[in-house]
């Protein structure tokens with residue numbers, strides 16, 4: 001895989017300005033963050049980017065994700081807060097959901113930070 005070395009400020013700017021890290025039209029926050037996981041754990045960088053580009057009025061977004069278990073970073077959101085909706089994902093023999101290829105985001109309205117129906121909340125114990 002030709003993963004770019006991330007480190008220099010120049011690389012950083014290039015990554016952030018690239019089309020790959022831009023939310024797609026109507027793409028929901030969760031599908032976007034899931035797509036961005038391939039760039040590694042970057043704290044809440046992509047949440048902030050989504051918010052700035054798509055939902056600038058969602059000022060409580062990070063606090064809300066934090067309460068749901070995504071306090072430190074975006075991988076935590078997928079460990080603690082949201083999981084693939086079993087209705088849309090097949091399971092492999094181990095009972096894990098097959099997320100490759102990822103189904104197309106079902107879409108949300110602009111300004112929304114809610115996930116589309118591909119994601120459901122993980123029950124808290």
Ligand SMILES: [Zn+2]
Nearest residue numbers: 041073074075
């Ligand atoms: Zn992380």
Ligand SMILES: [Zn+2]
Nearest residue numbers: 028031105116
């Ligand atoms: Zn989605």
